[in-house]
Amino acid sequence: MERKQYHQEINITPELQARIDELISRYPADKRKSALLPVLHEVQDAHDNWLSVPLQDKVAEILGIKPIEVYEVVTFYTMYNQRPIGKYMFEFCQTSPCCLNGVENLMDYTCKKLGVNVAELTADGLFEVRGVECLGACGYAPMMQLGDFYVEHLNEEKIDQLIADCKENKITLHDK
Incomplete structure (x- = not known):
């Protein structure tokens, strides 16, 4: 490759x-x-x-x-990027508690919805989906990180809303 x-x-x-x-x-x-x-x-x-x-x-x-x-x-560390990334990086926790609660299906759903595979950038440069190690919120599984924020008790409806909000520029990625 x-x-x-x-x-x-x-x-x-x-x-x-x-x-x-x-x-x-x-x-x-x-x-x-x-x-x-x-x-x-x-x-x-x-x-x-x-x-x-x-x-x-x-x-x-x-x-x-x-x-x-x-x-x-x-x-x-996955928090450092070695190439240009999407404006909105959906980082899904892939450790046991999240996997037991369906995060892999949610990653597949998100990839299908965006028309990409994991670690691919969408054609418009807005989105990327990544699997990462423990994000430290096991009690709220499945979960993902978007910018500086956690999205807990993740489901397809929340993913749909996040994608829509990102496309409409309603999401601020950093709390600084």
């Missing part, structure tokens, strides 16, 4: 650099690497919600660590 290449402009604005510096200042000088996760979040948010390899290299340079140390984190 051929891997698609994406281009991303690296833009560390003075405001972003100030925010990165503030995050780094929360840790001892000899432990700058400890700021890696929050710095990656800030950099990803400032770069269309994804992190290219050159951008990951820039984060390594800023933190004074090896690029591989950044790659290891970005490839491990």
Whole structure:
């Protein structure tokens, strides 16, 4: 399978650099690497919600660590995106409690409704469906995350409403 290449402009604005510096200042000088996760979040948010390899290299340079140390984190956690993603990312929890409560059927339903497979972007660039590891809301299964928010006790009606609300720009993805 051929891997698609994406281009991303690296833009560390003075405001972003100030925010990165503030995050780094929360840790001892000899432990700058400890700021890696929050710095990656800030950099990803400032770069269309994804992190290219050159951008990951820039984060390594800023933190004074090896690029591989950044790659290891970005490839491990599903919250970091290595390619452009849909504006609305439907992240379905795929651990036991959600699976026992039908999340796999709901993922299939959502994919069929949007005309994509898991991890594919819709033609309009609005939607993507992903399966992720535990989102920590087992008592509310099945559930998914959309932006910064959980959607619990998920069913087909809620999915239909979410898709409609997203298409009508009624959903704000971040609580910042």
